[in-house]
Amino acid sequence: MIITIDGPAGSGKSTAARKLAATLGIAYLDTGAMYRAIALAALQQGILLKDNDSLISVAKTCDIELDCGPTHTRVTLNSADVSEAIRSMAVNQATSFVARIHEIRQILVEKQRAIGRHLDSLVSEGRDQGSVVFPDADLKFFLDAAIEKRAMRRYQELVADGEEASYELIMENLQQRDGNDQHQWAPLLEPESAIRIDTTQMTIHEVVERLLEEVRKKGLGRS
Ligand code: DC
Numbered sequence: 001m002i003i004t005i006d007g008p009a010g011s012g013k014s015t016a017a018r019k020l021a022a023t024l025g026i027a028y029l030d031t032g033a034m035y036r037a038i039a040l041a042a043l044q045q046g047i048l049l050k051d052n053d054s055l056i057s058v059a060k061t062c063d064i065e066l067d068c069g070p071t072h073t074r075v076t077l078n079s080a081d082v083s084e085a086i087r088s089m090a091v092n093q094a095t096s097f098v099a100r101i102h103e104i105r106q107i108l109v110e111k112q113r114a115i116g117r118h119l120d121s122l123v124s125e126g127r128d129q130g131s132v133v134f135p136d137a138d139l140k141f142f143l144d145a146a147i148e149k150r151a152m153r154r155y156q157e158l159v160a161d162g163e164e165a166s167y168e169l170i171m172e173n174l175q176q177r178d179g180n181d182q183h184q185w186a187p188l189l190e191p192e193s194a195i196r197i198d199t200t201q202m203t204i205h206e207v208v209e210r211l212l213e214e215v216r217k218k219g220l221g222r223s
Pocket of ligand 1: 009032033035036096099125126128129
């Protein structure tokens with residue numbers, strides 16, 4: 001069973017995807033973590049973010065391992081645990097340079113499909129999961145929320161992780177990313193067959209319940 005959850009940053013999709021996977025007892029694939037790990041590798045190697053060729057070569061050579069347990073995601077980069085390091089604001093910003101490069105997307109799309117084949121059942125979360133990576137998924141969701149709410153969620157996440165965060169900077173960053181999404185290379189695509197959920201006024205518990213309702217309607221899962 002493959003369930004995809006796509007949507008913009010702060011739409012609540014990561015937490016919802018993780019909780020849905022845990023409830024169903026299946027793996028959770030955080031595809032953003034893969035783009036983030038490449039961005040971190042590039043930063044560590046002092047590569048200029050506009051140097052596409054070098055970024056592609058980092059993507060081809062770095063070794064990223066994802067532990068897709070339903071209750072946690074551990075990410076290792078060249079054998080070092082980078083689960084926390086990939087969540088910093090610096091990596092946030094660098095990742096959009098990585099994510100817009102077609103060749104890097106192709107490499108990661110292949111990796112994600114291989115993980116899907118290997119695990120068989122998973123909740124896969126990102127921007128292009130229902131549209132590009134798993135077009136034949138059993139169930140597809142698209143989560144969205146008002147930008148003010150998304151910025152506040154991102155701010156609270158960073159503060160909870162002990163990062164210094166500015167709501168204004170996060171809002172600027174989100175506006176930039178939403179603007180980028182309108183370009184042709186944008187990874188954020190809403191699959192036609194996806195169930196759209198606006199999470200602005202919803203708690204995470206309500207979002208997960210709504211997802212589970214659709215899972216049950218389809219006769220998927222045990223709960
Ligand atoms: O979901 P996230 O914030 O961890 O994603 C990090 C970055 O990676 C963000 O800039 C969007 C990008 N991304 C992508 O382009 N395609 C995906 N499947 C997942 C994330």
